[in-house]
Amino acid sequence: MNDLPREFLRTDFGHEVYDGWYLEHGSYNFEAPEFVERHFPFYKKALLLSKDDKILEAGCGIGSYSREFARRGYHVVGMDLSPNFLSEAEKITQHENLEIEFIFGDYNEMNFEEKFTVIFFEGSFFYQSKEGLISLLSRIHKALTSNGRVYFVHKNPSIWKKGYPIANWSQTKKNVFVLQKAEYDENDGVEKCLWLKIDLETHKHYKCDFSVMHLPPDELKNCLMAAGFMDFHFHKKRRLGNFDPKNDNDFSVVARK
């Protein structure tokens, strides 16, 4: 036990250790094809999809949603900042004989001009500050063609905060333990997440801590408008009904340029 390092090695999304663990430990973190397929009627109606659409899936992970778009005949580009996920995405896509362009990149730095008719996020829309959110939405606005649409899922903090704090220990294999923790700070609207991996076999331990902001729906509206989106709708999560701020945990946002 004396050999254990005091420091944990830092890691995050896009780091091969974190992403390797995410792929292995949390296969449920990526949606199963049946789950993805089930929600397509909603995407089709809410986003008014047509076969002429050119779709960017931002934060595509292993490409579960990109592949469903491609299977249905849409032109899709997948973007992610994890080489590990992208190589997995390419492998599965080739195996299915589908054609998708996967690109490496941080969506916060996207610099496209009127290139996509749809920008789609599923489980991948993250921001750390209000300024960061407006900057991201502005880049999305610029990247969309006229009448282009953006889609993402957002948490409703007034309901979510009731479920915090969360802490779960699990054993992923012999001598390897993982802690996943999250708490919500109401003052700054930020969810603080922590992931620890303790490996008693190799004595290498990893730590990933990150923050995600969840603005209340009205503030999100202000940010959408600040970025130039005047036409937007908040749906129930992956359903056509209207979002109910008093009862719904999450909501799906569709904004049109």
Ligand SMILES: C[S@@+](CC[C@H](N)C(=O)[O-])C[C@H]1O[C@@H](n2cnc3c(N)ncnc32)[C@H](O)[C@@H]1O
């Ligand atoms: C929870 S996974 C969801 C993946 C996929 N959308 C799905 O549902 O199967 C979140 C993904 O977002 C990616 N991601 C997070 N921040 C990103 C950023 N700033 N730019 C590009 N990708 C990002 C991560 O690498 C990860 O693949």
